[in-house]
Each structure stands twice: as C-alpha cells, then as structure tokens.
Amino acid sequence: MVSLGLGSHPLHRPHLSGCWETCEIEASGLLRLVGWTREELVVPELVVNGARIPLLNQYRTYRPDVARQTQVPFSGITFEYQLPYGVTLTEISLSLGGDRLWQAQGSLTLTAPAYEGLLSCETVLGRQQIYGEGLPSPVVSEVVMALVAPLPGPILDFGCGMGALLGALRGGDRAAYGIEIDRPAIREQLRPDVAEYVTLYDGSFPLPYDDGQFASVVSIEVIEHIPNYRQVLEELARVSREQAVFTVPNIDAIPLCFPQQVVPWHLLEATHVNFFNPSSFQKLLLEYFCEVELLQIHPVSVNGTRFHTSVAAICRK
Structure with a gap:
C-alpha cells in the first residue's frame, strides 16, 4: 500500500491484453487510471x-510506442x-474484477478549482457561461500586502471590492478608505467592520x-x-499626493504559455476589457506619474515555463 498524495503513482501491472501504467491524481481532483490495451476493458471500480x-x-x-505489440x-x-472536494480523503482503492490494481492511504483534502463545473458538465455551454465574472476576493495575498504596507497614509483603495485590503490596513491602525461601485454583489458582500469607511x-x-486628499x-x-x-x-x-500602487493581469502570460498550449484561467474573466504587458503598463502610467517602478507578481510554472500572472507598479508623483 502506498501513501495517498497528488502526482503520478507507478503501477506496472501487466494484464492479458496490455498493461496498467500509472494512477494519477491532479490537484483539480481528477483521478486518472492510465495504461494500454489490445482489447476493450471492463470499467475499473474506484472506492x-x-x-x-x-x-x-x-x-x-x-x-x-506500443503499436508494434498491439x-x-x-x-x-x-x-x-x-x-470529492472539501472532505479529508483517507483511503482510495482501484479494483477490476476483484483484482486490486492500486490502493493508497493517508490524508488528502482537495479544493474545488475555478471553473470546476467544466470537468463534469454534460450540457453544451455558450460563451456567456464560460467567460464568467467572479465575486470580489475575500482575502489579501501576502505579496499585495507587501506592496501596499509601506505606502504613506491616508490611503484610498479604488475598487475595494468587499473590503478585504481595507480591513487588513485598518486592522494595522492605518488610515485607509475605499470606494466601489454600488451594486448588489458589493452591498451583500461588504465587510461590516469596514462599511463605514467605504463610499x-x-x-x-x-x-x-x-485634489491630493490622500497621500x-x-x-x-x-x-x-x-x-x-x-x-x-x-x-x-489627482486625488493622490505622493504615491500609487496598481496591479493588472499580465497578458505576457499568453505568448509565454504558447509552447504549453495553455491560457491562465484568470484571463477568461468576462469583464476584462483592457490588456496590459509590462511595457505598455509602464508607458501608460508615466503619463500620470513622474516615476514608475515595475514589478511582476504571482509566479507560476507550467511544464518548465515560468511566468507571472500579474504586473504591478509603484508610482510616485
């Protein structure tokens, strides 16, 4: 019996018409039993x-590679x-006709991925069902806090969503305020502890x-x-006196991921209407600020291709 975990688990189990090669568990929760065969096979049982x-x-x-044999x-x-998602998986077994192909024990909890329904949906979908719009983020990433923490106050969070960043700043005794478009999703999700500081x-x-109301x-x-x-x-x-911090999705990810034939999921957001790379972002911001320092954040690696999902800028007046 092997330890339960993500990744590819070798099987090397020959059978009468071929071979079971691997059992793969993806972070998305997809489990694959992979092999080859000369004939049709009965569906293995997963418990x-x-x-x-x-x-x-x-x-x-x-x-x-096996065509000569088959x-x-x-x-x-x-x-x-x-x-299944959101529960602790302690034992997994794959069997075929009473023969145990693979068994693992341990502790594994899977989180549902973005667009999780696309794995099992049996309905043909239209564009409006794929290019969706998510709720504002309820958390602040460590890197965003590192960007924002050194800024002088008072601070205005433009497009503050449900107030996650605002709450983190005010929780650290920073003078911070937010502004957001008045819409049902915001009114329903806005954190009560920061509501009085949000316009x-x-x-x-x-x-x-x-003019210059915020540092x-x-x-x-x-x-x-x-x-x-x-x-x-x-x-x-106009409303800032000293500094500004911006982040946007980095469209560089599309050509960088071309060899892997993938597109980062966040770029499918339906309400994205402007697309920036580091060069265009810096050139644009220099029209409004005297100094623009570029950063790239949220690194990702796909089959050896490294890229950053967002580009950030620290701007000074």
Whole structure:
C-alpha cells in the first residue's frame, strides 16, 4: 500500500491484453487510471473512503510506442474519475474484477478549482457561461500586502471590492478608505467592520474627493475592467499626493504559455476589457506619474515555463 498524495503513482501491472501504467491524481481532483490495451476493458471500480465513485470519462489515446505489440495506434486507455472536494480523503482503492490494481492511504483534502463545473458538465455551454465574472476576493495575498504596507497614509483603495485590503490596513491602525461601485454583489458582500469607511457610488467621474486628499492610492486588479481607464488614472493621480500602487493581469502570460498550449484561467474573466504587458503598463502610467517602478507578481510554472500572472507598479508623483 502506498501513501495517498497528488502526482503520478507507478503501477506496472501487466494484464492479458496490455498493461496498467500509472494512477494519477491532479490537484483539480481528477483521478486518472492510465495504461494500454489490445482489447476493450471492463470499467475499473474506484472506492474512496468506502464509497464508490462513478466513472467520469473513458477514452483512447495515441500510443505509437506500443503499436508494434498491439497493432493498434490508439491503444492507450484512460479512465477518469472525479474525487470529492472539501472532505479529508483517507483511503482510495482501484479494483477490476476483484483484482486490486492500486490502493493508497493517508490524508488528502482537495479544493474545488475555478471553473470546476467544466470537468463534469454534460450540457453544451455558450460563451456567456464560460467567460464568467467572479465575486470580489475575500482575502489579501501576502505579496499585495507587501506592496501596499509601506505606502504613506491616508490611503484610498479604488475598487475595494468587499473590503478585504481595507480591513487588513485598518486592522494595522492605518488610515485607509475605499470606494466601489454600488451594486448588489458589493452591498451583500461588504465587510461590516469596514462599511463605514467605504463610499459606494455610481462609477462616474470626477471622484468625490478633493485634489491630493490622500497621500496614496491603491488599485488592485481593477483598471483592466474599466473602459475609460485613462480617466481613472487621471482621477487617481489627482486625488493622490505622493504615491500609487496598481496591479493588472499580465497578458505576457499568453505568448509565454504558447509552447504549453495553455491560457491562465484568470484571463477568461468576462469583464476584462483592457490588456496590459509590462511595457505598455509602464508607458501608460508615466503619463500620470513622474516615476514608475515595475514589478511582476504571482509566479507560476507550467511544464518548465515560468511566468507571472500579474504586473504591478509603484508610482510616485
């Protein structure tokens, strides 16, 4: 018996018409039983914590490496199952006709990924169902706090969402205020502990603040959503006296990930209308601020290709 965990677990289990090669558990919760065969196979049984898990997908794959043995180019075979989320998995077993193919014990808890429903949905989806819009983030990342913490106060958080960053700043005795468009999702999610420091408005300009009213302004993953982004930057430069911090998704991720044929999921956000790379972002910000220091944040690696999902800028007047 092996230890339960993510990754590829070797099997090396020959059978009458082929071989079971690996059992793979993805962070998304997808479990794959992978091998090759000359003939059709009965569906293996997956049991997790004593409960049977139904088959999700079964498909053939191209396997020229074993075609000489099988005389069939598409002799690869994969069975996929969806493991449950949000519970502690302690035992997993795969069996076929009473023969135990693989068994593991341990402690593994899976978190549902973004777009989780796309793994098992049986309905043909339209664009409006794929390019969705999520709720404001309830947490502040460590790197965003590192960007914002040194700023002089008072601080304005433009596009403050439900007030996560505002709460973190005010919890550290910082003078911080937020502004957000008045809409149901915000009213329902706005944190009660910061509500009195948040201005809900209709999204029009100019902003309801005096020139230089704040020492610093912050806008985290906001201006990519606003068509008139230049007016936003003009206003934020007007109401700030000293510094500003901005972050936006980094569109560099698309060409960098081209060899891997993947697109970072966040770039599928339906309300993204402006797309920036580091060069265009810096050039734009220098029209409104005297100094712009670029950073790249949230590093990711995909099959050896490294990229950052967001570009950040520290701006000075």
